[in-house]
Amino acid sequence: MITLTDDEKRMVFQLEGCHRYDAIQEIAVLCRYTRDHDIKATAENLLKKLRELSEDDCRELICDIQRNYHLPWKARTVGEMIAVARQESGAQKLEGHDIMALERFDPEVKHMIIFDVLSRESPIGDKGHRMRLFLTEVGYKKALESQDKSFIRILNHAKVAHQYLEKVLKSL
Numbered sequence: 001m002i003t004l005t006d007d008e009k010r011m012v013f014q015l016e017g018c019h020r021y022d023a024i025q026e027i028a029v030l031c032r033y034t035r036d037h038d039i040k041a042t043a044e045n046l047l048k049k050l051r052e053l054s055e056d057d058c059r060e061l062i063c064d065i066q067r068n069y070h071l072p073w074k075a076r077t078v079g080e081m082i083a084v085a086r087q088e089s090g091a092q093k094l095e096g097h098d099i100m101a102l103e104r105f106d107p108e109v110k111h112m113i114i115f116d117v118l119s120r121e122s123p124i125g126d127k128g129h130r131m132r133l134f135l136t137e138v139g140y141k142k143a144l145e146s147q148d149k150s151f152i153r154i155l156n157h158a159k160v161a162h163q164y165l166e167k168v169l170k171s172l
Contacts, residue, residue, distance in 0.1 A: 002049045002061070006072070007042045012062055013069045014079040018093055020058035024050055063093070096124075096131035103134040104160065111140040114156040115147075122151035134160065 004012065011030075015023050024047060031043045050058055066087065075081040094114065097103050104112070114132050117125035123146060125131045135143060146152045 002053065004046070004049065004061075004065075005042070007038075008046045008049070009065055009069055010071065010080075011042060011046055012065045013071070013087075014077075014083045015062060015066070016098060018059045018062045018066070020050060020053065020055045023058065023062055066093075094132040095126075095129045096133045098132075106134070106136075108136045109134045109160050110137055111135045111143075112156075112158045112160055113140070113143055113154050115143070115152045115154045117152055119149075119151045121149075122146060125152070130155075 011027065012023070015026055017023065017026075027043050027047050027050070031040055031047065034040050034043070053061065066083070069087075071080060071084065075084045103109060112132065112134050114130065117127050117129045117131060120127050123142070124133070133139070133143070143152065143154065147154050
């Protein structure tokens with residue numbers, strides 16, 4: 001396994017997801033647009049280290065840091081505050097759409113579901129994954145069909161109204 005500096009750990013702590021590709025993309029964007037030379041150097045070194053890892057090793061490293069890392073000071077940036085709140089909530093990271101995904105704000109989107117993928121034949125997701133999706137009416141009907149075929153099991157459903165989530169069905 002690789003060893004990360006404290007600055008690299010703090011950067012990983014603030015990443016949005018756990019997947020290698022997403023992490024590398026997020027850090028690469030930071031490298032490109034930051035004006036802080038120290039942050040850029042840290043990000044470039046972190047990119048080199050993450051590129052050496054397999055998808056599974058990278059995911060394990062990122063998830064471990066996001067679960068167990070503690071800032072040496074009170075959160076000072078928005079990224080740090082969000083990361084601390086995510087960690088303190090203890091909420092499980094889900095596959096699919098992030099809670100603040102752009103899909104959520106599409107005016108056609110009417111539903112948010114959280115579901116378990118039960119079958120390899122599922123049209124979305126991999127067996128064993130828990131996922132969140134923001135869906136249109138058509139997408140939601142397809143999800144219900146997938147549930148009827150035992151491809152997925154919907155655990156939570158919320159209606160998206162005026163860009164807010166209103167819980168309309170109890171947890172199953």
